[in-house]
Amino acid sequence: MRAEERRQAICDSLKAAHQPISATALAARFSVSRQIIVGDIALLRAAGADISATPRGYVIQKSPSGLLRQVACRHTAEGMEAELNAMVDQGCTVLDVIVDHPIYGQLTGPLQLSSRYDVAQFIARCAQADARPLSDLTEGIHLHTLSCPSEDAFRRVRTALREMGVLLEG
Numbered sequence: 001m002r003a004e005e006r007r008q009a010i011c012d013s014l015k016a017a018h019q020p021i022s023a024t025a026l027a028a029r030f031s032v033s034r035q036i037i038v039g040d041i042a043l044l045r046a047a048g049a050d051i052s053a054t055p056r057g058y059v060i061q062k063s064p065s066g067l068l069r070q071v072a073c074r075h076t077a078e079g080m081e082a083e084l085n086a087m088v089d090q091g092c093t094v095l096d097v098i099v100d101h102p103i104y105g106q107l108t109g110p111l112q113l114s115s116r117y118d119v120a121q122f123i124a125r126c127a128q129a130d131a132r133p134l135s136d137l138t139e140g141i142h143l144h145t146l147s148c149p150s151e152d153a154f155r156r157v158r159t160a161l162r163e164m165g166v167l168l169e170g
Helices: 003-016 023-030 034-046 077-088 116-129 134-138 151-164
Strands: 051-054 057-060 067-074 093-101 105-113 141-148
Touching: 003 023, 003 034, 003 057, 023 034, 023 057, 034 051, 051 105, 067 151, 077 093, 077 105, 077 116, 077 134, 077 151, 093 134, 105 116, 105 134, 134 141, 141 151
Parallel strands: none
Antiparallel strands: 051 057, 067 141, 093 105, 093 141
């Protein structure tokens, strides 16, 4: 398979996927190295493909279903799992985390977390990589973009976060 054909096949695979696909899985599928896939993804992005790297792999962002809402929170790294679970427990998908860095401006990390399983996998990967959350850069202050099935679900998220003491309110 030629490189152009492989890159098109990668795009097709990501478009058809219902969950993120890791570079390792794509490498196995196309019988190339993981580094070749990383390069292919970079070239696809440079050509305008809307491919995001999430903690679970690559995705082509589909228009989120439901209502898009944002919440501002503040907590330590130790509170991250409880905060994320509070949001997915209400039926919302945590699309990303956003911090306002004093030098680089807005930094966004795609998450795509929809369940406690997703949250547990994310937390495990953070522990394995000894990685710190983006919110460590801003003394715990950050935003999350949520896709919520209803306004009621968003209200429940805000209530749960308020009760945990992590919701920042005006």
